[in-house]
Amino acid sequence: MSGQGMKPGLKLALEYGPIIAFFAGYMLLRDRTFLIGGTEYSGFVAVTALFIPLLAIATFVQWRLSGHISKMQIATLVLVAVFGGLSIWFNDERFFKMKPTIIYLLFAGILGFGLLRGRSYLEAVMDQAVPLRPEGWMILTKRLALFFLFLAVANEVIWRTMSTDVWVNFKTFGLTLGIFAFFMAQSRLFSRYGTGEAD
Structure with a gap:
């Protein structure tokens, strides 16, 4: 299939x-x-x-x-295995709680590195799902890199200052809804820079 x-x-x-x-x-x-x-x-x-x-x-x-x-799915799986494994090995839940921070910093760093080279690495993984003109990809990549940095900071603040219950709810619903809301907020960008080639 x-x-x-x-x-x-x-x-x-x-x-x-x-x-x-x-x-x-x-x-x-x-x-x-x-x-x-x-x-x-x-x-x-x-x-x-x-x-x-x-x-x-x-x-x-x-x-x-x-x-x-x-590649993002592969990176996520590897980091889940590593930090989840550390939490189990050391019997310390803090390793797993800091995993989203590492993931989002990694993604922001990769996107930022691409931007410094004048390229949108986001286009390579999302081109089929979101057809955009090159300038649209650069704008979206900059916004998403900053958003990933925001999520990394938010995760650090929440797991370090709040209860595990709050963090689990944030991880399950907050991060998912946040990413969904981010892309919904880009509707004007998609309309302005879209190529009209979406399936």
Whole structure:
């Protein structure tokens, strides 16, 4: 099955299903502890341990069905595995909480590096989804790089100053809705610089 043949509902389920599952698992297990190998783990760390393979499976299924996954998805999976693994290994949930910060700083850095070279790396991963003229891609890339920096700062402030419950809600709903709202806010840019070639 090609990427264009994948049903939108299935694609959304594979992309956001693991995030929703993490939230549901945390709500169910947040007050529980688990004794494994003589070490006591919180419900948060236990859910993190379940989230990593779930995200890997969802990413693999999407690749098998579409024949393609973006570099951003690969980077996200690697960082989830690394920081989630550190949280489990050291039994410290802080590693997993700082993972979104690293992800968004990485994305902002990559986009910023491309801008310094006069290129939009965002175009390389989103060209088929959002056809824009070159000047439109440069504007969108600058805005998104700044937005990623904002999300990184927001994540740091929230996990360091607020409860785990607040952070989980922010990660599950705040980040997702924030990114959705960002692209909705770019409607004038899409209209002005669009090429009219969208499927």
